[in-house]
Amino acid sequence: MLKFSKSKLRIFLFLVTFIISLIGSTLLKGIGIYLAGLDYIALVILFFFNILIGFQVFNVEKKYFFAFLTLLSFILINYFFSQYIPGLTWFLIGTVFTLLPLFTFIFFYNVKIHLADFNKLLDYIVFTCDTLIILTLFETIFIGEGREFLNSSLLKTPAFATTLSNISLTITLRKLIQTKRRKYFIKAFFYIAFIFSALSLKSIISCFIIIFLFIRYSNYIKIPRWSIMLLLIGLPLLILLNPSLNHKLKRYYFLYYQSENASSTPRFALYFTSFNLANDHFPMGSGQATFGSYPVNINYSDVYYDYNLNYLHGLGSESTINGTSKDKFLLDTYWSSILGEVGFLGFALFLWLYFYPIKRLNKAYALNLNNGFNDKSDMLFVKGILFSVFFESLVLAIPSQVAFILIYAGLMGLISNIRMYD
Secondary structure, eight states, X not given: OOOOOHHHHHHHHHHXXXXXXXXXXXXXHHTTOOOTTHHHHHHHHHHHHHHHHOOOOOOOOHHHHHHHXXXXXXXXXXXXXXXXXXXXXXXXXXXXXXXXXXXXXXXHHTOOOOHHHHHHHHHHHHHHXXXXXXXXXXXXXXXXXXXXXXXXXXXXXXXXXXXXXXXXXXXXXXXXXXXXXXXXXXXXXXXXXXXXXXXXXHHHHHHHHHHHHHHHHOOSSOOOHHHHHHHHHHHHHHHHHSHHHHHHHHHHHIIIIIOTTGXXXXXXXXXXXXXXXXXXXXXXXXXXXXXXXXXXXXXOOTHHHHTTOTTSTTTSGGGSTTSSOSOOOTTSOSHHHHHHHHHHHHHHHHHHHHTHHHHHHHHHHHTXXXXXXXXXXXXXXXXXXXXXXXXHTTSSOGGGSHHHHIIIIIIHHHHHHGGGTO
């Protein structure tokens, strides 16, 4: 009879939820089953089973808890002042979706897992990502067609493939620093090659950040300063000399800086409007369920009428989940939604909470609570994940996806408190 320790069972459930949230809905759609919110259902089940297995006394650091409560207070107070909130039910749903990443961090900060099992979990995540990357490559080369460079019938959007590559790259470079084994260097090279060949600017920028962090924290090789400068100057030159990337950069430059129609592009318009909302409704924004968040995809908000977004392609009322429009960009960006709904002060608090694991890791080292962790490799891991997800989410609503919430919030919660148990 097979027996699992609580720690191993937790990582198994975590991995299953990660896989379901990545490809579950697309697999079901392939056989004609449409189940909205499958990934969120899987996340709730994951929470439930972790509590059922055994949960320690709920614990959270005072500074984080105070910032979280302050943000929650802003949100709740704004319910009584915002003219756009559609009703209590939608407001509560919007609030849950906004705070879900922060709650996920707190939850997994309190989950007990052993260091060896945490490392295995990272290995399983890399294996899952590698499998999906290979399948995406195969489909792109042999099956896919269309204007997108990448094609995937498994992932919700093919662009996720390069994001998964950056996640795998970060974890692989962590292993390289810890073990100094050549195979991890070779794997890292292939991730970088895939990211650059995919011509995804957001992922290339994130890849730059991860490479820079590796140079900063690596004790694997001694790199002279001139070579670091050569790398930082050479890679951008390679991008500019690449005809396809060069064409994309010129197209973006013309679209956003020279064209009179820049303000009419959905992504630009959403960011521009988010600043206007934060300014017009200072200090607390337009309120939950009003701009760019999940409820808007079902219950269209008056914000879009008042700020003339309803005239733009992909942002009208016909672009809701049951709308007639083929192109739907209401949820196209993430940080614009946070800024527009919670305002400048709430946005600053949210960013502080998002990057809090870096502060927590520094504190753990200062208190000598590393318990077998490698300071440099873990700092690379935490900063690499948080910064890469942040920059990629400037043009893609990655942080609202459960699979990535598990990465940038769930794993960060585990690594922030795991050293208390080993």
